[in-house]
Structures are given as C-alpha cells and as structure tokens.
Amino acid sequence: MNALVLAAEEAKSPLFPDRWEMLITFIGFVILLFIAFKFIVPAFEKVYKDRADAIEGGLAKAKAAQAEAKAARDEYNQQLESARLEAQKIREEARSEGEKILADFKDRANLESARITENAHKAIEAERAAAVVSLRDEVGTLATQLASKIVGESLNDDDRANRVVDRFLADLDAEQGRTGAAR
Amino acid sequence: MNPALRIPAEFVAPSTEDAHLPPFFEVGSFAFGKQSLLILLSVVLIAGLFMFLIRRRAMVPSKGQYVGEMGYGLVRNHLGRDIIGEKDFRPYVPLLFSFFFFILVNNLFGSIPVLQLPTLSHPGSAYVLAAIAYVVWVGVGIKRHGLGHFMVKMTMPPDVPKFLYVILIPLEFLSNMIIRPVTHALRVFATMFAGHMAIMVAAAFMAYLATEVGGVLGIAGSGFGLVLGLFIYFLEVLIQILQAYIFTLLFAVYVQGALQEGH
Numbered sequence: 001m002n003a004l005v006l007a008a009e010e011a012k013s014p015l016f017p018d019r020w021e022m023l024i025t026f027i028g029f030v031i032l033l034f035i036a037f038k039f040i041v042p043a044f045e046k047v048y049k050d051r052a053d054a055i056e057g058g059l060a061k062a063k064a065a066q067a068e069a070k071a072a073r074d075e076y077n078q079q080l081e082s083a084r085l086e087a088q089k090i091r092e093e094a095r096s097e098g099e100k101i102l103a104d105f106k107d108r109a110n111l112e113s114a115r116i117t118e119n120a121h122k123a124i125e126a127e128r129a130a131a132v133v134s135l136r137d138e139v140g141t142l143a144t145q146l147a148s149k150i151v152g153e154s155l156n157d158d159d160r161a162n163r164v165v166d167r168f169l170a171d172l173d174a175e176q177g178r179t180g181a182a183r
Numbered sequence: 184m185n186p187a188l189r190i191p192a193e194f195v196a197p198s199t200e201d202a203h204l205p206p207f208f209e210v211g212s213f214a215f216g217k218q219s220l221l222i223l224l225s226v227v228l229i230a231g232l233f234m235f236l237i238r239r240r241a242m243v244p245s246k247g248q249y250v251g252e253m254g255y256g257l258v259r260n261h262l263g264r265d266i267i268g269e270k271d272f273r274p275y276v277p278l279l280f281s282f283f284f285f286i287l288v289n290n291l292f293g294s295i296p297v298l299q300l301p302t303l304s305h306p307g308s309a310y311v312l313a314a315i316a317y318v319v320w321v322g323v324g325i326k327r328h329g330l331g332h333f334m335v336k337m338t339m340p341p342d343v344p345k346f347l348y349v350i351l352i353p354l355e356f357l358s359n360m361i362i363r364p365v366t367h368a369l370r371v372f373a374t375m376f377a378g379h380m381a382i383m384v385a386a387a388f389m390a391y392l393a394t395e396v397g398g399v400l401g402i403a404g405s406g407f408g409l410v411l412g413l414f415i416y417f418l419e420v421l422i423q424i425l426q427a428y429i430f431t432l433l434f435a436v437y438v439q440g441a442l443q444e445g446h
Contacts, residue, residue, distance in 0.1 A: 014199045014376060017307030020212075024219040025308040028226045029315065032285055035230040037277035043237040044255045045276075050242050 142172065194391050197383040202304060202376075221302045225288040233284075258283045258431065266435040271442055275435070278319065282312065283431040286371065290423035293379055294416065301423060304375040306368075313368030316434045321360075324441030333441070367433055371426045378419040385412035 146168050206214035236251030244252060258280045263272040286303065293301030303309045324333040338355040339348060389408030392401045 015306050015372075017310050018214075018218075018305060019307065020214055021216075021218055021222075021305050022307035022311050024215075024222050025302075025311040026315075028222040029281065029285055029312065032226045032229060033277060033281040035226075035234075036281045040230070040233045040237065040255070041277045041280060043234075043240055044252065044259070047237065047240050047242065047244075047248075047252070050240075054242055 138175065142168075142175070194388070194395075197380070197387050201383060202300070202379055217300055218302050218305050218308070221292050221298060221300060222289065222308065225285060225292070225302070229284045229288055254284070255280065262428075262431050262435045266432070267439045267442065275438055279431055279435060282316070282434055283427055286312065286430050287424060287427035290371075290375060290427055291420070293375060293382075293423060294420045301375040301379055303371050303426075304379045306372045306376075309368045309372035309375075312371075312430070313364050316367060316430075316437070317364040320434065320437040320441045323438055327442055336441075336443075363437070367430065371430050374422055374426050378415070378422055381415045382412060382419060385415055 149164055149168070204217050206216035207220065208215055233251055233255070236247045237255075239245065239248060241248055259272075259276050262279050262283065263276050266272075267275055289302040289308070291301075292298045293304065303312075321333075324336070327333070328336060337359045338352045340351065340355065343351060385408055389405045389412060392408060393405035395401075396404070
C-alpha cells in the first residue's frame with residue numbers, strides 16, 4: 001500500500017486518493033449521518049406528524065360541529081313542522097267552533113222569531129175572537145133597537161120609514177167607523 | 184503565489200498540485216489539510232444549521248423553520264418518497280439527507296471565497312461516499328431478496344431470449360455491480376475537479392496577462408479572463424448544486440431498484 005501511495009505521488013494522478021482524506025470524509029459523513037438519524041430527521045418528522053395530526057383533528061372537530069349543527073337544524077325544522085301542524089289544528093278547531101256558535105245563534109234566532117210570530121198570531125186571534133163577540137152583541141142590540149124603532153113609529157108614513165132606515169144605516173156606519181178606528 | 188506565474192513570457196497552466204495545498208499539520212503519515220478541515224466544517228455547518236432551524240419544532244413554522252423544512256422536504260419527498268416509494272422510503276431519509284447536504288455544502292465550498300475548494304475534487308472523498316452508497320444499496324437488495332435472487336435481479340433482465348444471457352450476464356454484472364459505483368464516484372469527483380481546474384486556469388490566465396504581458400492588450404485580455412472566470416464561476420455553482428442532487432437521486436434510484444419486487 002505504501003509503495004502504491006509513493007508510486008502514485010510520483011505519478012501525480014488526480015484519480016489517486018489520499019487515504020487520510022478518505023478517513024476524515026468517512027468519519028465526518030458518519031457523524032453527520034448519526035446526527036441526521038438521531039436528531040434532525042426525527043425533529044422534522046415530528047413537526048410533520050404534529051401538523052398532520054392537527055389538521056386531521058381540526059377536520060374531525062369541524063365534522064363534529066357540522067353534524068351537531070345539522071342535528072340542531074333538523075330538530076328546529078321538526079319543531080317548526082309540529083308547531084305549524086298544531087297551529088293548523090287550532091285554526092281548524094276555531095273555525096268549527098265558530099261555525100257551531102253561528103249555527104247555534106241562528107237556531108236560537110229562528111226559534112225566537114217563531115215564538116214572536118206565534119205570540120202575534122195568538123194575540124190577533126184573541127183580538128178577533130173578542131171583536132166577533134162584541135160585534136155579535138152590538139149587532140143584536142142594533143137589530144133590537146132597529147126593530148123597536150120600526151115598531152114604535154108609524155109604518156104608514158113612507159117618509160118616516162125611509163128616514164128611520166136611513167138613520168139606522170147612518171148609525172150603523174158611524175158605529176162601524178168607530179170600531180174601525182178602534183181597530 | 185504560484186512561482187510559475189512570475190516567469191515572464193511563458194504561461195504555465197496550473198496543475199493538480201495547486202489544488203493540494205500543504206497540510207496544516209502532520210503526525211507521522213497523517214496529514215490534516217484544508218480539505219479535511221472543510222469536511223469537518225461542513226458537518227458542523229449542516230448539523231448546526233438544521234438543528235437551529237428546527238429548534239422550536241413549531242407547528243406553524245417561522246421563516247427559518249420554513250426554509251429548513253423546504254430543504255428537508257426536498258430530500259424527503261422528492262428524492263425519498265417519490266423515488267423509493269411511499270412504503271419503504273422512511274429508513275433511507277437520514278442517509279439521503281446526509282448525502283445531499285454533505286455533498287451540496289462541500290461542493291459549494293468551491294464557490295465560497297477564501298474556502299474556494301470543492302472538497303470532492305479530491306477523489307478520496309468521492310470514493311468514500313460512493314462506497315457507502317454502494318454498500319447500502321447492495322446490502323438492502325441482498326437483505327430483501329437474498330444473495331442469489333438479488334444477483335439474478337442485477338444480472339438477468341427479464342423477457343430476453345435465453346441464449347442472450349451468455350452475453351448479458353457478464354455485461355449486466357459489469358454494468359450494475361462494478362461500473363455503476365465507479366461512475367457514481369467519478370461523476371461528482373470529475374465535475375468538481377474539472378470545475379475547480381477551469382476556474383484556476385481562468386484565474387491564472389487573467390493574472391498572467393495582467394502582470395506578465397501587460398500593456399493595453401494584456402489588460403484587455405485580462406478583462407476577458409475575468410469575464411470568462413465569472414461565467415465559469417456561476418456555471419460551477421449550478422453544477423455543484425446539480426451534482427449533489429444527481430448523486431443523491433442516483434442513490435435513491437439504486438435503492439429503489441434493489442428493493443423492487445419482480446424480475
């Protein structure tokens with residue numbers, strides 16, 4: 001080896017290595033490799049891993065928040081839907097209730113009007129009956145008076161007879177006018 | 184500096200020795216020179232820089248940590264995950280990281296004034312790195328497939344007529360098991376060496392024209408040398424980064440090939 005080195009130094013070939021430089025290179029490189037293996041690479045890998053974990057954790061958290069928001073929205077929608085249904089039910093009930101009340105009032109009003117009408121009819125009937133009774137009385141009286149008048153006077157005198165009849169009729173008219181006004 | 188440059192009227196190109204300065208100290212045959220110092224400096228720089236940048240391990244990175252993550256992520260994701268594959272790349276990340284940044288910083292030393300020496304232009308360092316890479320990917324292949332099956336994988340490409348194996352087996356063995364590691368080492372060494380020499384030549388050319396030839400022509404020529412040198416300098420920066428990437432990329436491809444099922 002030594003002879004070779006000497007020979008090389010004489011030849012000055014640029015390809016011939018210096019063994020001490022080789023040794024230093026080897027030692028230096030191995031030290032660097034050791035540091036890289038032991039410290040540098042783990043440090044960088046740790047940062048990469050932390051970052052990846054943080055991003056994945058953030059994504060998971062975001063997903064959870066999204067799911068929660070969706071659940072809340074679904075619940076809200078459901079509540080809204082049920083509230084709407086309930087409102088509709090209440091409205092329906094109110095309408096039917098109103099209709100019932102209205103029908104009730106109509107019935108009652110009809111009944112009332114029927115009752116009033118009937119009362120009126122009854123009153124009229126009573127009046128008429130009373131009128132018929134009184135008329136009958138009066139007609140009897142009048143007939144009697146007329147007869148007595150006719151009998152009391154001389155029936156020879158045509159003029160007198162005519163006057164009596166006229167007076168009777170006038171009286172009858174007057175009587176009728178009075179009762180008519182009273183009615 | 185170089186006595187050759189002082190001899191007037193005769194230009195002597197810089198040689199390999201100019202790239203090998205005398206060592207700082209020697210103990211017996213052990214010589215510790217600028218190149219060795221730079222290697223150790225690179226280890227301190229890389230380890231220190233990345234440890235500093237990631238010191239907080241913050242989930243939301245500061246600017247510094249972001250830069251560190253970009254550098255680390257380039258190696259981890261583009262060289263590791265994308266080439267070796269999602270399933271297997273993790274154990275190789277430290278090695279890929281060390282290869283890339285070790286070679287990158289050592290190459291860039293060639294473009295930093297005063298340091299001005301790409302350490303891999305000294306072939307020993309390139310051999311060592313390529314040897315480590317070779318041992319690792321061959322070891323990984325043997326561990327994954329067993330020696331016999333791994334050798335079959337490396338020397339017997341599938342879907343080839345049987346009789347061709349007579350030629351193919353020696354050729355494939357030579358190509359995959361011998362030429363591959365050699366080129367892996369020489370590629371980075373040769374580009375660094377050549378780049379270093381090119382800059383030295385440009386500098387020597389400039390100095391020679393300015394000091395020895397002189398006159399209007401000499402100064403003008405020297406200016407041309409300066410432009411040429413600057414051009415080579417920036418080209419060199421590009422190549423230094425590229426070679427670090429290529430070395431690591433090839434290593435990842437070799438590991439991926441060794442791990443691959445089938446064949």
